[in-house]
Amino acid sequence: MGKRVSLKDIADKVEVSTALVSYVMNGQEKEKRVSTEMVRKIWEVAKELNYRPDYIAQSLRKGSTNTIGLIVADIANPFFSYIARVVEDETGKYGYTAVFGSSDERSDKFESVINTFLNRRVDGVIIVPAEGTKNYVNDLVKKNFPTVLLDRSFEEINANYVGLDNYGASFDAVTHLVHHGYKRIGMISFKSSLMHMKERVNGYLEAMKSNNLERHIWLQEISRKTLKHEIKKIFTNFVSGKEQVECMLFANNEISVASFYCIQEKKIKIPDELSIIGFDGGEAFDFFYNPVTYIKQPIDLMVKESVRMLIDQINGSSEISQVILKSELIKRRSCCF
Amino acid sequence: MGKRVSLKDIADKVEVSTALVSYVMNGQEKEKRVSTEMVRKIWEVAKELNYRPDYIAQSLRKGSTNTIGLIVADIANPFFSYIARVVEDETGKYGYTAVFGSSDERSDKFESVINTFLNRRVDGVIIVPAEGTKNYVNDLVKKNFPTVLLDRSFEEINANYVGLDNYGASFDAVTHLVHHGYKRIGMISFKSSLMHMKERVNGYLEAMKSNNLERHIWLQEISRKTLKHEIKKIFTNFVSGKEQVECMLFANNEISVASFYCIQEKKIKIPDELSIIGFDGGEAFDFFYNPVTYIKQPIDLMVKESVRMLIDQINGSSEISQVILKSELIKRRSCCF
DNA sequence: AAAGTATGCTTAATCGTTTAAATTGCCAAT
DNA sequence: ATTGGCAATTTAAACGATTAAGCATACTTT
Known part of the structure; x- marks a missing residue:
């Protein structure tokens, strides 16, 4: 050569x-x-x-690579690949290149990816943290390494964070359902120590309580590892009439899509036999035989904000801020029609 | 810090x-x-x-970065984000890190991304080439820079390439339709100088001819820039009865998804009023109200092969090979039922 | 004429590694 | 006594850039 x-x-x-x-x-x-x-x-x-x-030589000499790392759960998941795309465009505007990695929601993979990033001397990272990575992330933050948490955060960590008002999103969705006459509103979520998941559940629970529907609370907290299996069980029970629930709120797009497959297979009629509503959206939501109502996150805004915050940090700012954005309910035929 | x-x-x-x-x-x-x-x-x-x-220092000294670049059309497109995911995993096995970039099917962006890759001294690239990048790619290949073309190739360029038997895929799909009694089979594709697109069209045309259906050839070659507009026009004409076509073959997933939106909007009954069949698959195909028959590419295999070929080249092999893989027709309710 | 200053360029250190070649002691063999 | 060999370590150049500091030369000032 x-x-x-x-x-x-x-x-x-x-x-x-x-x-x-x-x-x-x-x-x-x-x-x-x-x-x-x-x-x-x-x-x-x-x-x-x-x-x-030669950027490598420049980087060595200058001590900065003009590169930022993005770590998500799975780059093949449309929610994250869209984030990646916006990150790519947005960092480009600032003259930075983005590198990506998937954690598969596993703390060991998360650490291995981020260690690679650090060894490659990225100037900063945007992180969608996985379960069990709190200490690792905390170390980064304490070391003052430019870091922005995206989509998810931890309690007790004072880090830059951009995310959704997850509590409000669930709360408002449930309230909206109640106004349309639903009573038996259920939720399927992941067992998780991550804030965003907890908040989504809390929003649901509090909305049920404040509408005097405590007796109808129906919460299935399942494990990601056995997702398909547990979802299947839930809908098998539903079909056999064991579950008294009129509407289900799915806590994220993984749960939503897994449920869609099950609903399709079992030919459950939406919204006649069951109403559904999910988080995030995507093609699956658009083309489900009755388009699915969902809680839309302002991804563009979230990413823009997180990139801006990261670049600020890289440029020396030590201001820490949490930006909480509002979701929008996209109403379609899967419920309230 | x-x-x-x-x-x-x-x-x-x-x-x-x-x-x-x-x-x-x-x-x-x-x-x-x-x-x-x-x-x-x-x-x-x-x-x-x-x-x-410090990988940067190591890279400078060793003259290699253990990084490979992947350039696709759009990392947010499920087809490509899945490719990216497999590339990430596969390169990891060889101790390499992958960096990604989107060309948006524009030659200028393509060049800018790949120039960045080269300045960052990636050891090799896996490329899904965009329209009008033939000369650029040819230069790379001639310079002996480790390169593998994925999914698409050019005529007259002797480069490593992994892709689908696109001609055969279209040909077989049309033949399959013919066997089920369809005569008025149409195709919507992109106007493109890229081989894979041409081959898909050729496969369609030849299959029509060899089944004596030349008079029923109905080919819409549209421009990517005006995709939505042209698709809309096509289906408006279809609804008004101007188009005599029983079944449409969509040449890729962009065209498919755009068509799905239009079909949904115009409430065209699939497969009663129109049968459809597309390339690539994805959630949109699965959840369209009647699941859509599609030509499935063996992406895992394609990527594994291309990564292997690239690493071989990086390790000094100068063997050039073209690997053509077979597609599989996933039959569902959108046609032939 | 001496001093100051503007111009245009070079020198050399530095970033964090790798690695061929040199060095130093030490012990054994001639 | 000299040579050779081995073990353990050091020296120093190299990768390709950046950049503070230095050095001539010519041109103004007083």
Whole structure:
């Protein structure tokens, strides 16, 4: 493979020092008083040799890579791949490149990915933390490593965070259902120590209570590892009439999609036999035979804000802030019609 | 932020040279005859200081970054995000990290992304080429830069390539339809100079011809830029009875999904009024009110193969090969029922 | 004429590694 | 006594950039 062209190659050809070439390449010809004629010559040769700066060498010298890491649960999940896309575009605007990694919701993979990022000297990270990564994340934050938590956070960690008002989202959704006459409103969520999940559940519970529907609370907290199996069990019971529930709220898109498959298979009529409402949206929600009502997160806004916060930190700001955004209920035929 | 720990910090503390520490860190204690006692001490201090090698420095010195670049059309598109996920896992197995970029099917963005990759000194690239990038890709290949084309290729370029038997996929799909009694079979595809698109169209055309259905050829080659608008026009005409077509083959998932939205909106009955069949699959295909028959690409296999080929090249192999894989027709209710 | 200053360029250290080659002691063999 | 060999370690260059500091030379000032 053709050898790379370095500053030295240009310097040799023009018969000057590499310093001078560097100044010109970086547009410092004014400050460093390089003669007009020399600037011309150097650019000419640089173009002739098709010079490309070596970012690796620049990074080593400058101590920064102009790279930020994004770690999500699974880049193949539409929710996260959309986030990735916006991160890519947004960081690009600031002259940064984004690198991605999937944690699979496992703390060991999470750590391995983030260690790789750190070894590669990313300037900062945007993290959708996985279960059990609290201490690791806390260490990062304490070390003052530029970090922004996205979508999920931990209690007792004072970190930059951008996320949804999850409590309010659930609360409002349930309230909306109640206003449409539903009483037996249930929820399927993950057993999780992560704040966002807890808040979604709390919003549901509190909304039920404040509407005097405590006796109708129907909460299935399932484990991610046995997702499909547990969902299947729930709907088998539902079909056999064991579960008295008119409407189900799905706590995220994984649960939603798994439920959709089950509902489709068991030919449960939506919304006649059961109303449903989920988080996040996506193609599955749009094309389910009756489009599914969902709680829409302002992903673009969330990502823009988190990138901005991260870049601020990288540039030295030590201000810590939590940004909580409002969701929007997209009403469709799967309930309240 | 806490200063990084370097080899020198360990060396200073143990009072030896950095070379010795480097040998130990790289497991070369045998070859370099480092004393057992010294090995112990160095590891002890390394752990105490929590030493992490600086990949940037290593890369500069070694001339390789252990990174490969993947460039797709849009990381938010489920087809590509799934590819990205498999690439991430697969490269990980070889000790490589993957970086991603989206071209948005634009040659200028494509070049800008790949230039960034090259400046960052990725060891190789897996490319889903965009329209109009043939010359650029050709240059890479000619320079012997490790490159694998995925999903799409160009004529007259002798590059490593992994893709589908697109001609056969279309041909077989149409043949299958013919066997089920369809005659007026149409296709919607993109106007494109890219091989995979042309082949899909050719497969359709040839299958029509060899079944004596030439008179029923109905081919809409639309432009990606005006996708939604043109799709809308097509279905408006269809509804008004202007188009005599019983079944439509969608040339990729973008066209499919755009069509699904239109079909849903216009309440066209599938498969009663129109049968449909698409490429790629995904949640949209699964949840469309009648699940959509589609041509399934063996993505896992394709990616595994392309990563393997790329790593081979990086390791010095100069063998060039084209791997063409077979698709599978996933039959569902949107046609032939 | 001496001193000051503006101009245009070079020198050399530095970032954190890797690694070929050199060095130092020590012991055994001639 | 000299040589050779081995074990254990050090030295120093290299990767490709950046950048503070230094050094001529020429041009103004007083």
